[in-house]
Every structure is written in C-alpha cells, then in structure tokens.
Amino acid sequence: FAPAATFGVRSVAAPSLIELDAKKSIEDLSEADLKGKKVLVRCDVNVPLDGKKITDDTRIRSSIPTIEYLKSKGAIVTVCSHLGRPKSGPEDKFSLGPCAERMGELLGQEVKLAPDCIGEEVAKMVAAAKEGDVIMLENTRFYKEEEKNEPAFVEKLAAPFDLYVNDAFGTAHRAHASTEGVTKFLKPSVGGFLLAKELEYLDGAVTSGKKPMAAIVGGSKVSSKITVLEALLDKCDKVIIGGGMVFTFLKAKGFSVGTSLVEDDFVDTAKEVLAKAEKLGKQIILPVDIVVADKFDKEANTKIVSAEEIPDGWMGLDNGPESTKLQKEALSDCKTVIMNGPMGVFEFEKFAKGTFDLVNILADLTKEKGAITIIGGGDSVAATELSGRAGDMSHISTGGGASLELLEGKVLPGVAALDEA
Numbered sequence: 087f088a089p090a091a092t093f094g095v096r097s098v099a100a101p102s103l104i105e106l107d108a109k110k111s112i113e114d115l116s117e118a119d120l121k122g123k124k125v126l127v128r129c130d131v132n133v134p135l136d137g138k139k140i141t142d143d144t145r146i147r148s149s150i151p152t153i154e155y156l157k158s159k160g161a162i163v164t165v166c167s168h169l170g171r172p173k174s175g176p177e178d179k180f181s182l183g184p185c186a187e188r189m190g191e192l193l194g195q196e197v198k199l200a201p202d203c204i205g206e207e208v209a210k211m212v213a214a215a216k217e218g219d220v221i222m223l224e225n226t227r228f229y230k231e232e233e234k235n236e237p238a239f240v241e242k243l244a245a246p247f248d249l250y251v252n253d254a255f256g257t258a259h260r261a262h263a264s265t266e267g268v269t270k271f272l273k274p275s276v277g278g279f280l281l282a283k284e285l286e287y288l289d290g291a292v293t294s295g296k297k298p299m300a301a302i303v304g305g306s307k308v309s310s311k312i313t314v315l316e317a318l319l320d321k322c323d324k325v326i327i328g329g330g331m332v333f334t335f336l337k338a339k340g341f342s343v344g345t346s347l348v349e350d351d352f353v354d355t356a357k358e359v360l361a362k363a364e365k366l367g368k369q370i371i372l373p374v375d376i377v378v379a380d381k382f383d384k385e386a387n388t389k390i391v392s393a394e395e396i397p398d399g400w401m402g403l404d405n406g407p408e409s410t411k412l413q414k415e416a417l418s419d420c421k422t423v424i425m426n427g428p429m430g431v432f433e434f435e436k437f438a439k440g441t442f443d444l445v446n447i448l449a450d451l452t453k454e455k456g457a458i459t460i461i462g463g464g465d466s467v468a469a470t471e472l473s474g475r476a477g478d479m480s481h482i483s484t485g486g487g488a489s490l491e492l493l494e495g496k497v498l499p500g501v502a503a504l505d506e507a
C-alpha cells in the first residue's frame with residue numbers, strides 16, 4: 087500500500103485490489119495487548135431509521151463479533167461511528183442513542199452512550215470503565231473536523247485510548263478522522279472481523295468474478311456514486327442505473343425531469359459516463375418509464391410516465407414496470423451482479439415495487455442460475471431484508487459505496503491506514 091498520508095478523501099488506485107494479508111488484524115494481537123486496554127473500535131452503525139426506530143439492524147448485528155472478541159480478552163471497549171449526514175453540529179435526530187440501545191440488547195449488557203465523541207466527559211467515562219464494559223461515543227459527524235480529518239480533532243478523539251480497531255467496512259472508503267486519521271495516533275491500529283470478512287468475500291467475487299458482470303447503482307447519494315460509474319464501465323459489462331441517480335442522467339440526455347432529485351453539478355459527469363459507455367460498447371440501462379408523484383409523501387398522487395416526458399411539477403420516485411422488464415432481460419445472462427442503492431423510495435409503499443421486483447429478479451438469478459449476487463449499502467440491505475429474499479443472495483454487504491470502490495479497483499483508505507502485519 088501507498089503511505090496513508092497520500093490518501094485524500096477518496097481512495098486511490100492500487101496495483102493489487104486488496105492486500106488484506108498485509109494488514110494487521112485483531113487476531114494478531116496478544117492477550118497482553120488487549121487485557122485491561124482501552125480500545126477504540128470504529129464501527130459503521132449508520133442504520134436506516136424511521137424517527138428513532140431502527141428499520142434494519144444489519145450493521146449493528148454485524149459489528150457484534152469483534153466487540154464480543156475484545157470483551158472476551160478483557161478489553162475496555164468504546165465504539166465510535168457516524169450516523170447519517172448531519173450538516174451543522176449536533177442534531178437529536180442523528181443521535182446514536184437508538185444504536186447504543188440496540189447494541190446493548192444484542193450484547194446482553196448496557197452500552198452507555200457518551201454525550202459527545204471527544205472531551206472531558208468522554209475521558210472520564212472511559213477512565214471509569216471496567217474490563218468487558220462497552221461505551222458508545224456520540225456521532226463523530228457532529229464535528230465537521232471528522233470529515234475534514236483534522237489532526238487536532240483526531241488527537242482529541244484518540245486521547246482516551248490505547249489502541250484502535252477498524253471494523254467499519256461501510257465507511258472504509260472515507261478518509262475521515264475516525265477511519266483514517268486516528269491510526270496515526272493509536273498504535274497498534276488493526277482491522278476487525280467484519281472488515282476482514284467483507285474484504286475477503288468481495289475480493290474473491292470481484293477479482294475472479296465470472297462474466298458477464300453487472301453493476302446496479304441507485305439510491306440518493308448521486309454525487310458520491312456517479313463518480314464511480316466511469317471506472318465501473320471498465321470492470322462491468324453492463325451498468326444499470328436506477329433510483330435518484332436516474333434524473334441527472336435524463337437531464338444529461340436533454341429530457342425534462344420535473345422536480346426529481348438532480349445534482350446539476352454532475353450533469354457533465356453523467357454525459358461523460360454515457361460517452362464512455364458508447365465508446366467501449368458497454369450497455370448502460372436507464373429506466374424507460376417512471377412512477378412520478380406530485381409530492382414527496384407516502385400519500386402522494388402518482389402516475390406512470392415515459393422517462394422522456396416527466397411533467398413539470400412531478401418527481402420521479404420509482405422505476406416503472408417496463409424498466410423492470412428491461413432490467414430483467416439485461417441481467418438474465420449475468421454471472422456476477424453487484425447492487426448498491428434502491429430503485430425507488432421503497433420506504434413508501436407506492437414507490438417500493440421497482441426495488442422489490444429487482445430484488446426478486448436477483449434472488450431468482452442466484453437460486454435458478456447460480457449467479458453471484460451481492461447487495462451492498464444500508465438502505466439496499468434494508469430493502470432486501472424487508473422483501474424476505476436476503477437469504478437467497480450470495481452476499482449481503484454492509485458497505486454500498488465501499489463495495490463499489492472495491493469493484494472499481496481501489497484500495498480503501500480505512501484499510502490502507504492500518505498497521506502492516
């Protein structure tokens with residue numbers, strides 16, 4: 087790996103996809119390394135919420151083995167994570183309270199929520215904790231310095247701890263204070279079980295993935311994910327675009343998109359992606375019909391329109407049935423499929439069909455044709471669990487953007503920054 091200091095906010099290309107064996111894991115630590123030691127564990131407990139109710143706890147459940155292991159070795163465990171994308175400081179709706187409570191239920195012990203992620207109160211709580219205790223710090227993104235990876239903040243975050251474990255696969259593509267910066271202040275800095283499991287599976291599936299290979303990219307994080315698409319065209323035979331990602335592409339093609347989600351700054355990127363696909367002779371499958379709504383509401387009035395004729399004042403919130411047919415046809419010969427991002431606002435029943443139908447298509451592809459299907463991302467996994475077909479997929483990944491960047495051939499900064507084995 088290149089030295090961590092050379093990594094920016096996004097990951098960088100590397101000659102080999104993942105040199106996991108080159109990185110230290112918690113299993114490389116001795117009893118003495120852990121007994122009575124204060125361990126900062128970076129998890130990704132960025133779960134989907136309906137108010138304060140967790141609608142899918144996959145990411146929390148996946149974090150448990152590493153925490154149990156550390157406890158069993160007599161460590162004092164403190165978990166940190168972000169939740170959502172708070173814009174300006176602490177906001178109650180982004181509090182990690184529900185995650186601490188759920189983690190406590192899963193561990194069968196209290197997980198105390200610290201009032202902050204840095205500062206005196208946190209230091210006191212950690213100092214007073216006993217072997218086997220688990221504390222959760224409040225949302226690291228309540229400080230803008232987290233995403234900026236500012237050394238002064240990193241130092242404060244690291245201060246109460248002896249060592250660091252990164253188990254946040256879902257955030258490993260971000261070079262943030264709690265995923266990358268902190269490794270410069272805490273030694274050893276090692277990977278946890280979830281991180282290792284994800285990298286191991288995805289490395290195999292991607293480097294020796296059978297062709298034809300397809301990537302399905304939807305959801306609402308347009309600017310995060312549109313930049314990955316160009317590179318994905320090199321790896322994949324087909325790219326299916328859905329969800330909120332669609333409208334930036336439709337705009338790039340010159341169609342009107344009503345009040346749909348569009349990131350105007352990325353219309354040119356969409357044009358470049360379309361041009362590259364044409365040059366390479368790769369298929370980009372965009373929806374041909376869209377379920378539109380007169381407002382963003384579960385009770386909105388809806389109708390199905392051509393993707394080329396979204397009326398003024400209406401917003402696209404799901405794929406239409408003809409689009410699903412096209413997707414099914416395109417996927418029918420694929421041997422490896424990776425999906426990140428739902429096809430519509432599946433949280434509202436009226437806009438869930440495009441996502442659930444596609445999930446069924448993928449599950450059938452695995453069951454009936456033996457295709458490798460990988461579903462990644464908090465909301466994509468939530469939708470797959472909700473549909474009851476999660477068990478029929480080859481792999482449910484806790485990382486969406488992280489999986490896509492791996493598929494793209496990048497080394498993730500959260501992994502690159504860990505100690506060499």
Ligand SMILES: Nc1ncnc2c1ncn2[C@@H]1O[C@H](COP(=O)(O)OP(=O)(O)O)[C@@H](O)[C@H]1O
Nearest residue numbers: 305306307329330427430431463464465466486
């Ligand atoms: N057409 C759309 N317009 C607005 N939001 C959408 C649209 N389609 C899907 N979404 C939203 O995208 C969100 C998930 O996006 P994202 O975070 O990128 O996926 P994941 O968590 O699987 O990585 C969901 O909450 C869903 O409601």
Ligand SMILES: O=C(OP(=O)(O)O)[C@H](O)COP(=O)(O)O
Nearest residue numbers: 132256257463464485486487488
């Ligand atoms: O949910 C996440 O990513 P994902 O939606 O790509 O799976 C991770 O927690 C990272 O969150 P971020 O995209 O706000 O940095």
